[in-house]
Amino acid sequence: MDTAFFVAWIEEIAHVIADQRDHLTKLDAAIGDADHGANLDRGFSAAREALASADPPPATPGDVLTLTGTTLIRKVGGASGPLYGSAFRQMGKTLGDAPEVTPAALAMALEAGLAVVQRLGAAEEGDKTMVDALAPAIRTLTAALEDTPADGSYGPVLEDAARAAAEGAHATIPLLARKGRASYLGPRSIGHEDPGAASTALILAALSTTAAATAAK
Template sequence: MAENDARRLNRMFNRISSLIAAEKDYLTELDGAIGDADHGITMSLGFGAVAGELARSDLDEMPPSVVMTTAASVFLNAVGASTGPLYATAFLRSAKALEGRQSLDAAGQVAMLEAITLGIQERGKGQRGDKTMLDAWIPAAEAARAALVRKSGVRELWRDVVVAGEGGAEATRSMVAVRGRAARLGERSLGHVDPGAASAVLVLKAMMEVFAD
Protein backbone atom coordinates (compact mmCIF):
# COMPACT_ATOMS: atom_id res chain seq x y z
CA MET A 1 0.00 0.00 0.00
CA ALA A 2 1.31 3.44 -0.93
CA GLU A 3 2.37 5.66 1.94
CA ASN A 4 -0.10 8.51 2.41
CA ASP A 5 0.91 11.96 3.66
CA ALA A 6 -0.22 11.31 7.24
CA ARG A 7 1.99 8.22 7.43
CA ARG A 8 4.84 10.19 5.92
CA LEU A 9 4.51 12.82 8.64
CA ASN A 10 4.30 10.04 11.20
CA ARG A 11 7.58 8.66 9.87
CA MET A 12 9.03 12.17 10.08
CA PHE A 13 8.11 12.53 13.75
CA ASN A 14 9.43 9.07 14.52
CA ARG A 15 12.75 9.93 12.91
CA ILE A 16 12.92 13.26 14.75
CA SER A 17 12.25 11.46 18.02
CA SER A 18 15.00 8.91 17.32
CA LEU A 19 17.61 11.53 16.37
CA ILE A 20 16.80 13.74 19.35
CA ALA A 21 16.96 10.76 21.72
CA ALA A 22 20.33 9.73 20.31
CA GLU A 23 21.73 13.24 20.80
CA LYS A 24 19.93 14.01 24.07
CA ASP A 25 23.10 14.09 26.17
CA TYR A 26 24.88 16.32 23.64
CA LEU A 27 22.00 18.81 23.61
CA THR A 28 21.87 18.80 27.40
CA GLU A 29 25.62 19.42 27.52
CA LEU A 30 25.24 22.43 25.21
CA ASP A 31 22.39 23.74 27.36
CA GLY A 32 24.44 23.22 30.50
CA ALA A 33 26.93 25.81 29.26
CA ILE A 34 24.42 28.61 28.73
CA GLY A 35 21.04 27.42 30.03
CA ASP A 36 19.39 25.05 32.49
CA ALA A 37 20.87 21.81 31.15
CA ASP A 38 17.46 20.39 30.27
CA HIS A 39 17.07 21.00 26.53
CA GLY A 40 17.92 17.47 25.44
CA ILE A 41 15.56 15.98 28.00
CA THR A 42 12.78 18.42 27.08
CA MET A 43 13.04 17.82 23.35
CA SER A 44 13.21 14.06 23.80
CA LEU A 45 10.09 14.08 25.97
CA GLY A 46 8.18 16.26 23.52
CA PHE A 47 8.93 14.40 20.32
CA GLY A 48 8.72 11.03 22.04
CA ALA A 49 5.21 11.89 23.18
CA VAL A 50 4.22 12.96 19.65
CA ALA A 51 5.57 9.73 18.15
CA GLY A 52 3.73 7.71 20.78
CA GLU A 53 0.42 9.45 20.17
CA LEU A 54 0.64 9.08 16.39
CA ALA A 55 1.39 5.37 16.81
CA ARG A 56 -2.07 5.04 18.36
CA SER A 57 -3.80 7.10 15.66
CA ASP A 58 -5.69 6.03 12.55
CA LEU A 59 -3.32 7.50 10.01
CA ASP A 60 -5.29 6.15 7.07
CA GLU A 61 -8.13 8.52 7.91
CA MET A 62 -6.13 11.48 9.20
CA PRO A 63 -5.40 14.53 7.00
CA PRO A 64 -1.85 15.93 7.23
CA SER A 65 -3.16 19.09 8.90
CA VAL A 66 -4.68 17.02 11.71
CA VAL A 67 -1.37 15.20 12.21
CA MET A 68 0.29 18.57 12.80
CA THR A 69 -2.52 19.79 15.08
CA THR A 70 -2.18 16.61 17.11
CA ALA A 71 1.59 17.10 17.31
CA ALA A 72 1.08 20.66 18.58
CA SER A 73 -1.28 19.60 21.37
CA VAL A 74 0.77 16.59 22.47
CA PHE A 75 4.11 18.45 22.40
CA LEU A 76 2.70 21.30 24.49
CA ASN A 77 1.22 18.90 27.05
CA ALA A 78 4.48 16.97 27.33
CA VAL A 79 6.81 19.96 27.55
CA GLY A 80 6.24 22.66 30.13
CA ALA A 81 9.36 24.62 29.29
CA SER A 82 9.53 27.55 26.88
CA THR A 83 10.25 25.18 24.01
CA GLY A 84 6.76 23.70 24.32
CA PRO A 85 4.77 26.78 23.25
CA LEU A 86 7.30 27.55 20.50
CA TYR A 87 7.00 24.21 18.76
CA ALA A 88 3.28 23.93 19.49
CA THR A 89 2.71 27.23 17.69
CA ALA A 90 5.01 26.11 14.89
CA PHE A 91 3.01 22.92 14.33
CA LEU A 92 -0.30 24.79 14.47
CA ARG A 93 0.93 27.19 11.79
CA SER A 94 2.09 24.29 9.66
CA ALA A 95 -1.30 22.59 10.09
CA LYS A 96 -2.95 25.70 8.69
CA ALA A 97 -0.47 25.81 5.80
CA LEU A 98 -1.30 22.20 4.90
CA GLU A 99 -5.08 22.61 4.95
CA GLY A 100 -6.56 22.07 1.51
CA ARG A 101 -3.33 20.83 -0.07
CA GLN A 102 -3.80 17.81 -2.28
CA SER A 103 -0.39 16.35 -1.52
CA LEU A 104 2.72 16.96 0.51
CA ASP A 105 4.83 17.62 -2.58
CA ALA A 106 7.91 19.85 -2.66
CA ALA A 107 5.79 23.01 -2.51
CA GLY A 108 3.85 21.60 0.42
CA GLN A 109 7.06 20.65 2.23
CA VAL A 110 8.44 24.17 1.79
CA ALA A 111 5.14 25.68 2.95
CA MET A 112 5.30 23.50 6.06
CA LEU A 113 8.90 24.46 6.75
CA GLU A 114 8.17 28.16 6.32
CA ALA A 115 5.11 27.91 8.56
CA ILE A 116 7.11 26.19 11.31
CA THR A 117 9.68 28.97 11.16
CA LEU A 118 7.02 31.68 11.20
CA GLY A 119 5.26 30.06 14.14
CA ILE A 120 8.45 29.99 16.20
CA GLN A 121 9.21 33.57 15.24
CA GLU A 122 5.73 34.80 16.10
CA ARG A 123 5.59 33.03 19.46
CA GLY A 124 9.14 33.84 20.53
CA LYS A 125 9.20 37.39 19.13
CA GLY A 126 12.72 36.65 17.94
CA GLN A 127 14.78 37.21 14.85
CA ARG A 128 17.95 35.98 13.20
CA GLY A 129 21.01 36.92 15.22
CA ASP A 130 19.39 36.55 18.64
CA LYS A 131 21.28 33.26 19.27
CA THR A 132 18.20 31.05 19.28
CA MET A 133 16.78 28.18 17.26
CA LEU A 134 15.67 30.76 14.68
CA ASP A 135 19.29 31.12 13.61
CA ALA A 136 18.91 27.62 12.15
CA TRP A 137 15.24 27.74 11.11
CA ILE A 138 15.28 31.06 9.25
CA PRO A 139 18.20 30.30 6.87
CA ALA A 140 16.80 26.80 6.36
CA ALA A 141 13.41 28.19 5.30
CA GLU A 142 15.09 30.76 3.06
CA ALA A 143 17.15 28.02 1.40
CA ALA A 144 14.03 25.93 0.87
CA ARG A 145 12.17 28.77 -0.83
CA ALA A 146 15.19 29.59 -3.02
CA ALA A 147 15.54 25.95 -4.08
CA LEU A 148 11.83 25.75 -4.90
CA VAL A 149 12.07 28.88 -7.04
CA ARG A 150 15.02 27.33 -8.89
CA LYS A 151 12.91 24.19 -9.35
CA SER A 152 15.56 22.06 -7.70
CA GLY A 153 14.88 18.39 -7.10
CA VAL A 154 13.61 17.39 -3.67
CA ARG A 155 16.93 15.85 -2.62
CA GLU A 156 18.86 18.95 -3.63
CA LEU A 157 16.29 21.14 -1.90
CA TRP A 158 16.63 19.34 1.43
CA ARG A 159 20.40 19.18 1.15
CA ASP A 160 20.42 22.98 0.82
CA VAL A 161 18.03 23.24 3.77
CA VAL A 162 20.23 21.20 6.08
CA VAL A 163 23.44 22.94 5.00
CA ALA A 164 21.82 26.32 5.67
CA GLY A 165 20.52 25.18 9.04
CA GLU A 166 23.91 23.78 10.06
CA GLY A 167 25.62 27.02 9.03
CA GLY A 168 23.12 29.05 11.01
CA ALA A 169 23.54 26.91 14.11
CA GLU A 170 27.33 27.10 13.94
CA ALA A 171 27.09 30.89 13.57
CA THR A 172 25.48 31.12 17.01
CA ARG A 173 28.88 30.29 18.48
CA SER A 174 30.02 33.85 17.71
CA MET A 175 26.80 35.52 18.94
CA VAL A 176 25.84 37.06 22.25
CA ALA A 177 22.44 35.83 23.38
CA VAL A 178 19.73 38.48 23.67
CA ARG A 179 16.77 36.16 24.29
CA GLY A 180 16.02 33.24 26.55
CA ARG A 181 17.91 32.07 29.61
CA ALA A 182 21.26 32.44 27.85
CA ALA A 183 20.68 36.22 27.65
CA ARG A 184 21.44 36.40 31.38
CA LEU A 185 25.06 35.51 30.63
CA GLY A 186 25.68 38.40 28.26
CA GLU A 187 29.17 38.20 26.77
CA ARG A 188 29.76 34.88 28.53
CA SER A 189 27.39 33.23 26.05
CA LEU A 190 30.02 33.78 23.35
CA GLY A 191 31.80 30.67 22.13
CA HIS A 192 28.85 28.32 22.68
CA VAL A 193 26.47 26.87 20.10
CA ASP A 194 22.85 27.55 20.97
CA PRO A 195 21.21 24.25 21.99
CA GLY A 196 17.90 25.20 20.36
CA ALA A 197 19.66 25.80 17.05
CA ALA A 198 21.51 22.50 17.42
CA SER A 199 18.28 20.57 18.01
CA ALA A 200 16.65 22.40 15.08
CA VAL A 201 19.35 20.96 12.83
CA LEU A 202 18.48 17.46 14.03
CA VAL A 203 14.82 18.11 13.19
CA LEU A 204 15.82 19.34 9.74
CA LYS A 205 18.02 16.29 9.16
CA ALA A 206 15.15 14.00 10.08
CA MET A 207 12.87 15.85 7.69
CA MET A 208 15.46 15.49 4.93
CA GLU A 209 15.78 11.74 5.52
CA VAL A 210 12.03 11.29 5.13
CA PHE A 211 11.18 13.73 2.35
CA ALA A 212 14.29 13.21 0.22
CA ASP A 213 13.81 9.43 0.37
Protein backbone atom coordinates in the same frame (compact mmCIF):
# COMPACT_ATOMS: atom_id res chain seq x y z
CA MET B 1 4.92 14.01 0.42
CA ASP B 2 1.92 12.21 1.93
CA THR B 3 0.63 11.44 5.41
CA ALA B 4 2.96 8.46 5.80
CA PHE B 5 5.91 10.70 4.91
CA PHE B 6 5.06 13.13 7.71
CA VAL B 7 4.54 10.34 10.24
CA ALA B 8 7.94 8.99 9.21
CA TRP B 9 9.43 12.48 9.70
CA ILE B 10 8.14 12.75 13.27
CA GLU B 11 9.40 9.21 14.01
CA GLU B 12 12.81 10.15 12.63
CA ILE B 13 12.85 13.33 14.77
CA ALA B 14 12.02 11.26 17.87
CA HIS B 15 14.83 8.88 16.97
CA VAL B 16 17.49 11.53 16.32
CA ILE B 17 16.54 13.64 19.35
CA ALA B 18 16.76 10.56 21.61
CA ASP B 19 20.13 9.80 20.03
CA GLN B 20 21.41 13.37 20.56
CA ARG B 21 19.73 13.90 23.92
CA ASP B 22 22.97 14.11 25.89
CA HIS B 23 24.59 16.36 23.31
CA LEU B 24 21.67 18.84 23.50
CA THR B 25 21.74 18.70 27.29
CA LYS B 26 25.46 19.44 27.26
CA LEU B 27 24.96 22.47 25.02
CA ASP B 28 22.17 23.64 27.34
CA ALA B 29 24.29 23.13 30.47
CA ALA B 30 26.86 25.57 29.10
CA ILE B 31 24.48 28.51 28.65
CA GLY B 32 21.10 27.39 30.00
CA ASP B 33 19.73 24.93 32.49
CA ALA B 34 20.72 21.52 31.17
CA ASP B 35 17.28 20.19 30.29
CA HIS B 36 16.78 20.76 26.54
CA GLY B 37 17.67 17.20 25.53
CA ALA B 38 15.48 15.57 28.17
CA ASN B 39 12.51 17.85 27.44
CA LEU B 40 12.52 17.39 23.66
CA ASP B 41 13.10 13.65 24.02
CA ARG B 42 10.02 13.42 26.26
CA GLY B 43 8.00 15.58 23.85
CA PHE B 44 8.82 13.87 20.56
CA SER B 45 8.53 10.38 22.09
CA ALA B 46 5.05 11.41 23.23
CA ALA B 47 4.27 12.78 19.74
CA ARG B 48 5.35 9.51 18.13
CA GLU B 49 3.13 7.58 20.54
CA ALA B 50 0.22 9.97 20.01
CA LEU B 51 0.46 9.44 16.23
CA ALA B 52 0.65 5.66 16.62
CA SER B 53 -2.32 5.46 18.98
CA ALA B 54 -4.55 8.15 17.43
CA ASP B 55 -8.01 6.80 16.68
CA PRO B 56 -8.88 7.55 13.94
CA PRO B 57 -5.29 7.85 12.72
CA PRO B 58 -4.29 11.20 11.23
CA ALA B 59 -5.74 11.41 7.71
CA THR B 60 -3.62 14.19 6.22
CA PRO B 61 -0.13 15.67 6.60
CA GLY B 62 -1.81 18.64 8.28
CA ASP B 63 -3.37 16.32 10.90
CA VAL B 64 0.03 14.76 11.63
CA LEU B 65 1.70 18.11 12.28
CA THR B 66 -1.22 19.54 14.28
CA LEU B 67 -1.33 16.49 16.57
CA THR B 68 2.45 16.65 16.95
CA GLY B 69 2.26 20.33 17.93
CA THR B 70 -0.57 19.80 20.41
CA THR B 71 1.33 16.94 22.03
CA LEU B 72 4.50 19.03 22.35
CA ILE B 73 2.55 21.87 24.02
CA ARG B 74 0.96 19.39 26.43
CA LYS B 75 4.11 17.45 27.33
CA VAL B 76 7.23 19.56 27.07
CA GLY B 77 6.84 22.72 29.16
CA GLY B 78 9.59 25.32 29.28
CA ALA B 79 10.00 27.62 26.32
CA SER B 80 10.63 24.87 23.80
CA GLY B 81 7.19 23.27 24.38
CA PRO B 82 5.09 26.28 23.36
CA LEU B 83 7.58 27.37 20.67
CA TYR B 84 7.99 24.03 18.86
CA GLY B 85 4.40 23.05 19.65
CA SER B 86 2.92 26.24 18.19
CA ALA B 87 5.23 26.01 15.17
CA PHE B 88 4.08 22.46 14.33
CA ARG B 89 0.43 23.37 14.92
CA GLN B 90 0.75 26.38 12.63
CA MET B 91 2.43 24.25 9.97
CA GLY B 92 -0.44 21.78 10.24
CA LYS B 93 -3.02 24.54 9.89
CA THR B 94 -1.21 26.01 6.89
CA LEU B 95 -1.19 22.66 5.08
CA GLY B 96 -4.94 22.38 5.64
CA ASP B 97 -6.50 19.10 4.48
CA ALA B 98 -4.33 18.57 1.39
CA PRO B 99 -3.51 14.83 1.07
CA GLU B 100 -0.20 15.54 -0.71
CA VAL B 101 2.27 18.30 0.07
CA THR B 102 4.55 19.83 -2.55
CA PRO B 103 7.95 21.22 -1.54
CA ALA B 104 6.53 24.71 -2.19
CA ALA B 105 3.64 24.08 0.22
CA LEU B 106 6.09 22.70 2.80
CA ALA B 107 8.21 25.85 2.47
CA MET B 108 5.13 28.00 3.07
CA ALA B 109 4.18 25.91 6.12
CA LEU B 110 7.69 26.22 7.56
CA GLU B 111 7.54 29.97 6.92
CA ALA B 112 4.26 30.16 8.87
CA GLY B 113 5.82 28.11 11.70
CA LEU B 114 8.77 30.48 11.83
CA ALA B 115 6.43 33.49 12.00
CA VAL B 116 4.70 32.01 15.08
CA VAL B 117 8.02 31.30 16.80
CA GLN B 118 9.16 34.87 16.17
CA ARG B 119 5.86 36.31 17.41
CA LEU B 120 5.83 34.24 20.64
CA GLY B 121 9.53 34.55 21.37
CA ALA B 122 9.98 38.09 20.01
CA ALA B 123 13.24 36.86 18.50
CA GLU B 124 14.99 38.17 15.42
CA GLU B 125 17.66 36.41 13.42
CA GLY B 126 20.99 36.89 15.18
CA ASP B 127 19.55 36.73 18.72
CA LYS B 128 21.11 33.26 19.17
CA THR B 129 17.89 31.21 19.12
CA MET B 130 16.23 28.47 17.02
CA VAL B 131 15.33 31.22 14.52
CA ASP B 132 19.00 31.26 13.47
CA ALA B 133 18.70 27.69 12.16
CA LEU B 134 15.14 27.81 10.83
CA ALA B 135 15.28 31.07 8.87
CA PRO B 136 18.30 30.20 6.66
CA ALA B 137 16.87 26.71 6.05
CA ILE B 138 13.65 28.22 4.73
CA ARG B 139 15.56 30.74 2.60
CA THR B 140 17.60 27.93 1.06
CA LEU B 141 14.51 25.82 0.49
CA THR B 142 12.58 28.65 -1.16
CA ALA B 143 15.50 29.62 -3.40
CA ALA B 144 16.13 25.99 -4.42
CA LEU B 145 12.49 25.47 -5.35
CA GLU B 146 12.97 27.79 -8.28
CA ASP B 147 15.21 25.22 -9.92
CA THR B 148 13.74 21.93 -8.67
CA PRO B 149 14.58 19.10 -11.05
CA ALA B 150 11.89 18.40 -13.64
CA ASP B 151 11.28 14.93 -12.16
CA GLY B 152 10.08 16.64 -8.99
CA SER B 153 12.57 14.88 -6.68
CA TYR B 154 12.89 17.01 -3.59
CA GLY B 155 15.58 15.05 -1.73
CA PRO B 156 18.54 17.25 -2.71
CA VAL B 157 16.53 20.40 -1.95
CA LEU B 158 15.74 19.24 1.58
CA GLU B 159 19.36 18.17 2.00
CA ASP B 160 20.45 21.74 1.19
CA ALA B 161 17.91 23.13 3.63
CA ALA B 162 19.15 20.80 6.39
CA ARG B 163 22.73 21.86 5.67
CA ALA B 164 21.73 25.55 5.88
CA ALA B 165 20.07 24.86 9.26
CA ALA B 166 23.19 23.13 10.59
CA GLU B 167 25.38 26.00 9.38
CA GLY B 168 22.96 28.47 10.95
CA ALA B 169 23.16 26.62 14.26
CA HIS B 170 26.95 26.52 14.09
CA ALA B 171 26.99 30.25 13.30
CA THR B 172 25.32 30.97 16.66
CA ILE B 173 28.59 30.12 18.46
CA PRO B 174 30.13 33.62 18.31
CA LEU B 175 26.78 35.38 18.89
CA LEU B 176 25.67 37.20 22.05
CA ALA B 177 22.35 35.74 23.25
CA ARG B 178 19.59 38.31 23.40
CA LYS B 179 16.58 36.09 24.00
CA GLY B 180 15.89 33.06 26.16
CA ARG B 181 17.73 31.87 29.22
CA ALA B 182 21.18 32.24 27.68
CA SER B 183 20.61 36.01 27.51
CA TYR B 184 21.05 36.18 31.31
CA LEU B 185 24.72 35.40 30.78
CA GLY B 186 25.37 38.50 28.70
CA PRO B 187 28.77 38.35 26.97
CA ARG B 188 29.48 34.95 28.56
CA SER B 189 26.97 33.38 26.17
CA ILE B 190 29.51 33.95 23.38
CA GLY B 191 31.47 30.87 22.31
CA HIS B 192 28.65 28.31 22.71
CA GLU B 193 26.24 26.86 20.17
CA ASP B 194 22.61 27.66 20.94
CA PRO B 195 20.79 24.44 22.00
CA GLY B 196 17.51 25.55 20.37
CA ALA B 197 19.23 26.22 17.05
CA ALA B 198 20.98 22.83 17.38
CA SER B 199 17.69 20.98 17.92
CA THR B 200 16.08 22.83 15.00
CA ALA B 201 18.96 21.68 12.81
CA LEU B 202 18.33 18.09 13.95
CA ILE B 203 14.63 18.39 13.08
CA LEU B 204 15.48 19.59 9.56
CA ALA B 205 18.15 16.92 9.20
CA ALA B 206 15.42 14.38 10.05
CA LEU B 207 13.32 15.84 7.24
CA SER B 208 16.15 15.29 4.76
CA THR B 209 16.79 11.76 6.08
CA THR B 210 13.10 10.92 5.71
CA ALA B 211 13.09 12.19 2.12
CA ALA B 212 16.15 10.10 1.27
CA ALA B 213 14.60 6.99 2.84
CA THR B 214 11.35 7.57 0.95
CA ALA B 215 13.20 8.04 -2.36
CA ALA B 216 15.14 4.82 -1.77
CA LYS B 217 11.95 2.79 -1.47
